[in-house]
Amino acid sequence: MLYEHLGARPRIDDTAVVAPTAVISGDVEIGPNCQVLHGAVITAEGGPITLGEHVIVMENALIRATAANAVHIGDHTLIGTLASIAGATVGEEVFFASGARVFNGSIVGARCEIRVNAIVTRRAVLPEGAVVPxxxxxxxxxxxxxxxxxxxxIAAAQPDLDFPGHVFGVDRDTPDLMVQLTERYGSSLARHADDQAV
Incomplete structure (x- = not known):
């Protein structure tokens, strides 16, 4: 299903194939010869998403951009089943195995491998050819x-880990952190009520 979100419609090259059970929402550009398989979700939540040429998004994978972190996926990249990429920049010829997770603000260089259930934390920078076991x-x-x-x-290696502040704009020390977080995020997500199928 294709959805217009926040006034932006997905743009899909004529040579790309998108399964009828995939969901593509908002400011998403899918390049030539891409394949988006059943159950995949590609959702631009305020920031754009671009997929280069020959990108394969396997079943039930998730790609999500935010207003703070756009997503760019380089040519000839394969995103495995149940993999998740949020607000990251990805080079060409990258392999994300099943269950790989990549978080906001990270950069994954060309020809990297993120293997089964591996994690790339927020704002991590992988050089070209890196392998995460x-x-x-x-x-x-x-x-x-x-x-x-x-x-x-792992915690010590991450710069300024403040996930609630970076992603949701809520101070971690707020006494009612989850109340603030869920209300703000819920309000943002409620904008999908106005989405239009295209």
Whole structure:
């Protein structure tokens, strides 16, 4: 399904194939010869999303842009099943295995591999050709790789981790943090009530 959101409609090259059960919403540009498979969601929540040429988005993958963080996916990139990319810049010829997660403000260089269930944390910068092993975490700039049992080291490697502040504009020390966060975010998401199928 294609949706106009915030006055922007998806733009899909004539040679791209989008499954009828995929959802493409808002300011999304899908380039030549791309494939977007069943259940995939590509949603521009205030920021644009661009997919280059020959990008493959597998079943149930999620690509999401925000007003603070646009998304760009380089040519010949494969985004595996259940992978998630939020507000990131991705180079050409990148492989995201099943369950890979990439967070806001991160940069993934050309020809990187983000393997099964690996995580690229917010604002991490992966140089060209980097590999994040199965289940591992990439954090920081310059990037460091951690096994998942190194929670303290992962936290220390991330600059200014303030996720509620960076993504939602809510101070982490707010006494009613989740109330503020859900009300603000819910209000923003409620703008989908005016979306139009195209």
């Amino acid at each position: 199965i289940g591992w975490v990439a954090a920081g700039d310059p990037v460091q790789l951690f096994s998942p049992d190194q929670a303290d080291a």
